[in-house]
Amino acid sequence: MVTRSTIMDTNSFRAEHAAGLDKDTMRLTERRGHLLGASYRLFYRRPVHLVRGRGQYLWDAEGTKYLDVYNNVASIGHCHPAVVEAVHEQMQLLNTHTRYLHEGILDYSESILATTPAEVNRAMYMCTGSEANDLAIRVARAYSGGTGIIVTQEAYHGTSDLTSGASPALGSGQPLAPTTRLVPAPDHYRLNDVDLGDWFAQEIKKQIDGMQADGIRFAGFLADSIFSSDGVLPGDAGFLKKAVDVVHRNGGIFIADEVQPGFARTGEAFWGFARHGVVPDIITTGKPMGNGIPVSGLLARGEVLAAFSDSIPYFNTFGGNPVSMAAAQAVLKVIHEEGLQEHSRVVGARLLAELRTLQDKYECVGDVRGAGLFIGFELVTDRNSKAPDKALALQLIEMLRDERVLTSVAGPYGNILKLRPPLAFQAADIDWLVGALDRGLARLGR
Amino acid sequence: MVTRSTIMDTNSFRAEHAAGLDKDTMRLTERRGHLLGASYRLFYRRPVHLVRGRGQYLWDAEGTKYLDVYNNVASIGHCHPAVVEAVHEQMQLLNTHTRYLHEGILDYSESILATTPAEVNRAMYMCTGSEANDLAIRVARAYSGGTGIIVTQEAYHGTSDLTSGASPALGSGQPLAPTTRLVPAPDHYRLNDVDLGDWFAQEIKKQIDGMQADGIRFAGFLADSIFSSDGVLPGDAGFLKKAVDVVHRNGGIFIADEVQPGFARTGEAFWGFARHGVVPDIITTGKPMGNGIPVSGLLARGEVLAAFSDSIPYFNTFGGNPVSMAAAQAVLKVIHEEGLQEHSRVVGARLLAELRTLQDKYECVGDVRGAGLFIGFELVTDRNSKAPDKALALQLIEMLRDERVLTSVAGPYGNILKLRPPLAFQAADIDWLVGALDRGLARLGR
Known part of the structure; x- marks a missing residue:
C-alpha cells in the first residue's frame, strides 16, 4: 500500500510564511494571522488579493487580470x-x-x-x-x-x-x-x-x-x-x-x-x-x-x-x-x-490537444489526460520511471501565478497540475494558459 | 433518567398524511411525495404554501398574511x-x-x-x-x-x-x-x-x-x-x-x-x-x-x-x-x-407580560418564561402535578395556524410553545398573537 501523503493544499501556506510581500498583501496576511484560525491557508507564496470576477477572469486589487483555470465553484462563470x-x-x-x-x-x-x-x-x-x-x-x-x-x-x-x-x-x-x-x-x-x-x-x-x-x-x-x-x-x-x-x-x-x-x-x-x-x-x-x-x-x-x-x-x-x-x-x-456541456467537450478537447504539444516538447511532461474541461497535467523527473516531480509542479504553479494564470496541484505527490477552469473558459483563452506553461517549462523543465 | 423522546417536529407530518386539503396544497404535497426523500416533513396538518415574506410577516399563495412567531433564520426580518x-x-x-x-x-x-x-x-x-x-x-x-x-x-x-x-x-x-x-x-x-x-x-x-x-x-x-x-x-x-x-x-x-x-x-x-x-x-x-x-x-x-x-x-x-x-x-x-438587541429586550418583556395574563386566566398555562424575544409557553394538564399537555399544545398550534399565527413546539413532551419571532416583531403584533392564543385557549383549554 502506498504511504498516505497530504495532497490538500500542496501550494498553500499559512499567513506566517508570508515575507517579502507588498504592503497590501502584508497587511491582509497579518490581519488573517490575528483574526482567523490557523487552519486557514493561502494559495501561493505571494498570495493573490482578489476583488472582482467575471466569467473565466478574476481581477486583483490593483486591477491586474487573471485567467482562472482552477475554480469549479463559479462553474458557469464568475458572477454569472x-x-x-x-x-x-x-x-x-x-x-x-x-x-x-x-x-x-x-x-x-x-x-x-x-x-x-x-x-x-x-x-x-x-x-x-x-x-x-x-x-x-x-x-x-x-x-x-x-x-x-x-x-x-x-x-x-x-x-x-x-x-x-x-x-x-x-x-x-x-x-x-x-x-x-x-x-x-x-x-x-x-x-x-x-x-x-x-x-x-x-x-x-x-x-x-x-x-x-x-x-x-x-x-x-x-x-x-x-x-x-x-x-x-x-x-x-x-x-x-x-x-x-x-x-x-x-x-x-x-x-x-x-x-x-x-x-x-x-x-x-x-x-x-x-x-x-x-x-x-x-x-x-x-x-x-x-x-x-x-x-x-x-x-x-x-x-x-x-x-x-x-x-x-x-x-x-x-x-x-x-x-x-x-x-x-x-x-x-x-x-x-449556453450549451456548456458540449462547450466543455469541444474546448476541453482543444485544450488537451494543445497541452499535448507541450508533452511532445518537454520530457518532464509525463502525461496529459482529461475529460472535458477537467485536465490533469502530470510532471515527472523521468519518463521511464515516471517518478513524480513535485518540486517542478510547485515552481510551475508559482510561475503561472506570475503569468496571471491561477491553478493548483493534485495527486498523492502533488506533481499533477489540476486544470479545471470555469466552463466559461474559451478557446481564445488557450493561448494564455498554454503560452504561460510553455514559458514556465522552458525555464524550469526539461 | 427521563426516557428519550422525539421533540423534533412534533407538529410536522409527512406528505402522505395530507388529506382533505385544497387542490393547491394537495398538488404540492403530492409532488413532494414523488420527488423528495421521505425525511421531508411539513408543519401542520394543513400545510402552508408560502410565497412572500417581509419583516415579521409571511404571505401564502392566496395572499393571506401570517404573523411569523417562529423563524429565527430571518432573524432581522424576512427579506431585509x-x-x-x-x-x-x-x-x-x-x-x-x-x-x-x-x-x-x-x-x-x-x-x-x-x-x-x-x-x-x-x-x-x-x-x-x-x-x-x-x-x-x-x-x-x-x-x-x-x-x-x-x-x-x-x-x-x-x-x-x-x-x-x-x-x-x-x-x-x-x-x-x-x-x-x-x-x-x-x-x-x-x-x-x-x-x-x-x-x-x-x-x-x-x-x-x-x-x-x-x-x-x-x-x-x-x-x-x-x-x-x-x-x-x-x-x-x-x-x-x-x-x-x-x-x-x-x-x-x-x-x-x-x-x-x-x-x-x-x-x-x-x-x-x-x-x-x-x-x-x-x-x-x-x-x-x-x-x-x-x-x-x-x-x-x-x-x-x-x-x-x-x-x-x-x-x-x-x-x-x-x-x-x-x-x-x-x-x-x-x-x-436598528437597536434590535434593546428592541428584543423591551418588546420581549411586554410580550412576556401579556402572555402571563393568559397564565392568570387559564389553569392549563403552567409556565411562561423567556429572555428577549425567545419565550416558552408551557401547557400542563394540572398545575400541581405539572403534567405536560402535549395534545393541547398540538391542537393549539393548529388553531394558531388557522388564526394565521405560525409557531411550533419544544421540550421533551412537545407541550411547550416555542415563541421565537423575527426580531422585527413589534409591540403592535402582540395583540394578534395573544388574541389568537386567548381564543384558542378559551375553546380548548381550562
Missing part, C-alpha cells in the same frame, strides 16, 4: 448574471425552509432528476458537499446494515468528522475511521499493462474481503468518477462498470461523489459517472451546483434512501430553501441554454 | 433590504474562497470578535450550525485529548453524523454516540426547590465521573444557554457559571451553541451565554447569522483552536466567502443600527 438575478429576485420575495410548501424545491427536483438515471428518483438538499457525503455514508450504512466504506488512496470527500475519516487526502494529521478501507487509484498512466476495469474491481474485492475478515460489514464504495484528488484520472469510458458490479454483488452501494465531475464538467455527459454506463445508488453534489451559493444535494434510489428516512429524522435548515433552489435552477438553465 | 442589497452587490463583484485574500472575511471577523469576550479571539466559517458544532466537537477532542461530550436530555446540535450522535432530540431512531452523556435540562419550572446552579453543576459532575468510570475521557460540555430544544429554559442570569467551572476544573471545554440564543435574540446581551457571565472556549453560530444566507461560524480561544488547527487540515469551500460575509456583516449592521 443569470444566477445573480435569480438570487436577487428570490431574496426579495421569500427565503424560508422546507417545512412550508414552496414550488422552487419541487421545480428544481424535477429538473435535476430529469438528468439522472430513472432509478435515481428522490432528492434531498444540504449546503455543502461535505454535508451531502456525510449523509450519503449514513444512508449507505442504514441500507446495507454494514459500516465499512471503501475510498481511493488520495480521496477527499469532506470536512465533517465522518467524511474526514474517509478522506485520506487530509494526510496523517487526520486519522481515517477504523471502518474506512483504501484502494489504489485507477492510475492508468502507471497501470498501462493491466485491464484497468478488472484490476480496479479486484482491488475493491480485496478490500471487501479484508474488512469482512476484520469483522466489518461492507456498506459501500464512495468515489468521484474522475478521481480528482488522486490526480485527475478519467480512464477509458466504461472501466468503472466492473467495480460497481462487485460493490453490488457484495451487498454494498455505490455513491457517486459528483462534487467535482458533475454539472457538465466532463463534457461527454452531465454527470461524471455517466461516461461509465453505471447507475449509482446515491449521487452527491456540491461546489458547482449553485455557482457559489452554498447548496448541495443527495439524489438517490428511493428504496435506498427509505432505509434511512423511515427511521432517522433529518432536517437541514438552509438546505433546499427558495434562494438556493433559485440559484441552482439558474445554473441548470444556463448549462442548457 | 440591507441583506438583499449587500448580497446583490457582492454577488456582482466576486464570490470565491478563502485561499485568496479578501477584506470581507477580515472586516467581519473584527466586527464579530468585538462582540465576544477578549479570550475568544479567532474565527472560522462554515455554512451551517451543524458544520460549526461538528468542528467544535472535533476541536474539543483535539484540545482535551478526550472524547466524551455532555449535552442536555433533549438537546439538538446538528444533522451531521457526529452532531446527530450528540442530539437526543432526534429520538430513538438516531442512536447517540457511545461517548455522549446526557444531563437533565435545568428545568426551573419543575426544579423550584433546589439551587439551580449547584444542582446543574452536580449533574454535570456526575456524568463526568460516570464517563470516566467507563474509561471515556471528558472532552467538553456542549449547550445552548437557553436550552431551546429542552423547552426554552433561560433560568436566572448567572446560574450556568458553576456548571462551566466544573467543566473547566475537569479538563473539558465549554462550547456555547449560539445558533438559537445568539445575535441579540435574548435581549439582555448579544450572546446568550453573556447573561451568565461565563467565557466559553468555543462559540458556535448558525441560523440567524446571515438572515437566510447559509453561513455559520466557530469563534474560539486561540489556544484551544490551535490544538486542532496545527495538525488537522480544515477547509470549507463556501465558508467565509465574500457573499456570505457580506450578508453576515449586513446583519450585524442592522442589529446595531
